[in-house]
Amino acid sequence: xxxxxxxxxxxxxxxxxxxxxxxxxxxxxxxxxxxxxxxxxxxxxxxxxxxxxxxxxxxxxxxxxxxxxxxxxxxxxxxxxxxxxxxxxxxxxxxxxxxxxxxxxxxxxxxxxxxxxxxxxxxxxxxxxxxxxxxxxxxxxxxxxxxxxxxxxxxxxxxxxxxxxxxxxxxxxxxxxxxxxxxxxxxxxxxxxxxxxxxxxxxxxxxxxxxxxxxxxxxxxxxxxxxxxxxxxxxxxxxxxxxxxxxxxxxxxxxxxxxxxxxxxxxxxxxxxxxxxxxxxxxxxxxxxxxxxxxxxxxxxxxxxxxxxxxxxxxxxxxxxxxxxxxxxxxxxxxxxxxxxxxxxxxxxxxxxxxxxxxxxxxxxxxxxxxxxxxxxxxxxxxxxxxxxxxxxxxxxxxxxxxxxxxxxxxxxxxxxxxxxxxxxxxxxxxxxxxxxxxxxxxxxxxxxxxxxxxxxxxxxxxxxxxxxxxxxxxxxxxxxxxxxxxxxxxxxxxxxxxxxxxxxxxxxxxxxxxxxxxxxxxxxxxxxxxxxxxxxx
Numbered sequence: 001x002x003x004x005x006x007x008x009x010x011x012x013x014x015x016x017x018x019x020x021x022x023x024x025x026x027x028x029x030x031x032x033x034x035x036x037x038x039x040x041x042x043x044x045x046x047x048x049x050x051x052x053x054x055x056x057x058x059x060x061x062x063x064x065x066x067x068x069x070x071x072x073x074x075x076x077x078x079x080x081x082x083x084x085x086x087x088x089x090x091x092x093x094x095x096x097x098x099x100x101x102x103x104x105x106x107x108x109x110x111x112x113x114x115x116x117x118x119x120x121x122x123x124x125x126x127x128x129x130x131x132x133x134x135x136x137x138x139x140x141x142x143x144x145x146x147x148x149x150x151x152x153x154x155x156x157x158x159x160x161x162x163x164x165x166x167x168x169x170x171x172x173x174x175x176x177x178x179x180x181x182x183x184x185x186x187x188x189x190x191x192x193x194x195x196x197x198x199x200x201x202x203x204x205x206x207x208x209x210x211x212x213x214x215x216x217x218x219x220x221x222x223x224x225x226x227x228x229x230x231x232x233x234x235x236x237x238x239x240x241x242x243x244x245x246x247x248x249x250x251x252x253x254x255x256x257x258x259x260x261x262x263x264x265x266x267x268x269x270x271x272x273x274x275x276x277x278x279x280x281x282x283x284x285x286x287x288x289x290x291x292x293x294x295x296x297x298x299x300x301x302x303x304x305x306x307x308x309x310x311x312x313x314x315x316x317x318x319x320x321x322x323x324x325x326x327x328x329x330x331x332x333x334x335x336x337x338x339x340x341x342x343x344x345x346x347x348x349x350x351x352x353x354x355x356x357x358x359x360x361x362x363x364x365x366x367x368x369x370x371x372x373x374x375x376x377x378x379x380x381x382x383x384x385x386x387x388x389x390x391x392x393x394x395x396x397x398x399x400x401x402x403x404x405x406x407x408x409x410x411x412x413x414x415x416x417x418x419x420x421x422x423x424x425x426x427x428x429x430x431x432x433x434x435x436x437x438x439x440x441x442x443x444x445x446x447x448x449x450x451x452x453x454x455x456x457x458x459x460x461x462x463x464x465x466x467x468x469x470x471x472x473x474x475x476x477x478x479x480x481x482x483x484x485x486x487x488x489x490x491x492x493x494x495x496x497x498x499x500x501x502x503x504x505x506x507x508x509x510x511x512x513x514x515x516x517x518x519x520x521x522x523x524x525x526x527x528x529x530x531x532x533x534x535x536x537x538x
Contacts (some may be wrong), residue, residue: 003118006398009516015019024524028096034375035372041070042134042135043069043072043073043133043134044070044135045129045131045134046067046070047177047206047207048065050112050128053204053205053249054409054411055141060109063106063107063111064105064107064251066102067137071134072101073134075132076129076131078105078128078129078130080107080127081127086103087103087104089103094324113143114332119430121253121432122517123141123143124140126141126343127307140434142412142466144411144414147473148415150163152164156191159407162192162457163417164189164418165421166219166401166413167188167192169187170404170405171184172406175285176302176403178207179206182233184201185234185236195459196239197239197242197397198240198241198242198398199240199244199398199400200243200246200252200259200401202252202416203245203247204405206249207247209247211246213243213244213265216230216234217231217238217240220385222378223267254398254400254423255422255425255431256328256422256440257422257431263398264338265293267297267337268281269281269293270335271378272405274373274382278351279296281300282294282303284296285351285352286329286371287309288349288351290322291327291330292307305322306322307359314367316364317365319359319360319363320362322441324438324439325521328440329448330446331349332345332411333349333378336385338447339390339393339394340451343375343379343388352365352369354369355428394452395452395483397454397456400457400500402416418433423442423443423466424444424452424453424455425442426442428442429441429442454483462486463478463479464476464477464478471522472521472523474523478534479514479515484506484537485538486505486517486519487499488521488536488537489517489533490532491532503537519534
């Protein structure tokens with residue numbers, strides 16, 4: 001290092017490099033929406049879509065709705081504003097191919113756009129698709145507005161494009177109807193680094209079905225699962241824990257209960273040999289089921305147990321109406337299994353002895369109606385949760401992959417990018433999911449500020465600022481995000497990098513925003529040129 005006028009003259013260069021991470025897959029599939037199976041074959045809608053799939057608010061053209069229907073019904077209707085309008089499969093009225101099982105009706109833009117209200121969060125209810133002799137299917141449109149904004153879309157190839165928060169791949173109809181998570185995970189890793197815990201697969205005009213979570217890797221003891229790792233099948237080297245599939249794009253929203261519910265299935269519920277076993281893979285009926293993970297319906301799908309339970313002073317409970325605070329938050333048994341609270345913080349829960357009992361608000365459950373369950377019952381059957389909360393992971397990262405028959409336009413990409421970003425929210429959000437609307441807790445809030453979820457695919461690249469201090473020292477300062485570890489590094493040649501002390505964390509000042517981070521650097525004697533950077537570890 002040279003000195004002039006008694007002051008150190010050091011050439012300082014700031015070098016920023018993105019850091020990526022890892023992902024993987026498994027064979028345990030957890031479904032969370034009920035399916036009704038009829039005894040006789042009746043017409044069924046196997047896929048359905050609007051063109052364009054996401055409708056800009058200023059769109060003025062015609063909009064087609066198409067539905068592929070089984071069993072060759074003689075007619076299909078679309079109920080709009082209580083009036084049936086005919087859908088066509090004869091090559092007329094907008095139908096592209098006659099007698100191919102795909103039925104079409106045409107809307108004018110204003111018929112769709114005027115349905116949007118603030119409570120619908122860009123996904124208004126339009127009406128019902130009704131195959132003759134079959135059920136009726138609720139139809140929701142997706143609408144882009146200027147409030148969502150336009151994001152930067154970068155081409156990756158002729159069949160792929162990306163934003164900071166998602167990758168969009170072109171998929172064939174066959175690939176959408178016969179989805180292979182391992183294939184598309186490998187495609188994702190061919191363009192992105194292995195730096196994520198979870199992948200969300202969103203299908204545009206996919207096979208109608210339930211959202212579900214599949215576990216790829218489990219390294220946690222004490223939750224009822226074996227230790228295993230299938231990540232290599234999916235192109236990951238061990239980071240990937242699981243993936244969630246959204247066959248219906250209008251149910252995709254990373255800021256709401258459904259997202260948290262599916263992520264929760266990474267750890268919940270596999271507690272055979274305990275009073276919770278009758279509810280696997282959700283909870284059995286009881287006060288343990290009033291939160292995010294809910295209870296298991298017949299067939300294993302998940303349902304909301306929308307009650308409150310107030311002790312009656314005699315060992316029983318008064319049954320009250322449920323509330324959103326409970327249904328959009330994890331309880332402490334769930335948080336324990338997720339590794340976010342110690343066993344000592346888990347209270348006593350109960351399950352109904354008679355799982356066929358249907359409760360009514362106002363009734364009183366007697367002590368003889370319930371079985372009390374504690375964390376000690378879980379530990380006795382499955383062992384202590386390892387790693388425990390003091391050492392368990394609390395910062396997670398998810399990626400979003402959108403599959404569509406054509407690469408999406410900028411409005412549609414921006415639309416799904418907006419819903420992917422919501423995983424990172426630190427405050428309650430308005431939501432619409434199916435017919436349900438209201439306020440929901442994103443992951444950070446649902447865990448009681450115990451865990452952070454990042455959904456950004458592009459890595460953070462903080463801008464470094466320099467301030468000279470005394471004694472050949474200077475300060476590197478930047479804005480950091482809660483949950484990310486920042487590792488300062490130094491190099492003299494941009495080839496070999498050396499860590500400068502331990503990683504640093506952003507202080508918890510503003511959970512919902514960026515917080516100031518400062519690192520003091522002492523220059524090495526004789527160094528004339530130095531390069532500094534900060535690596536981000538999620």
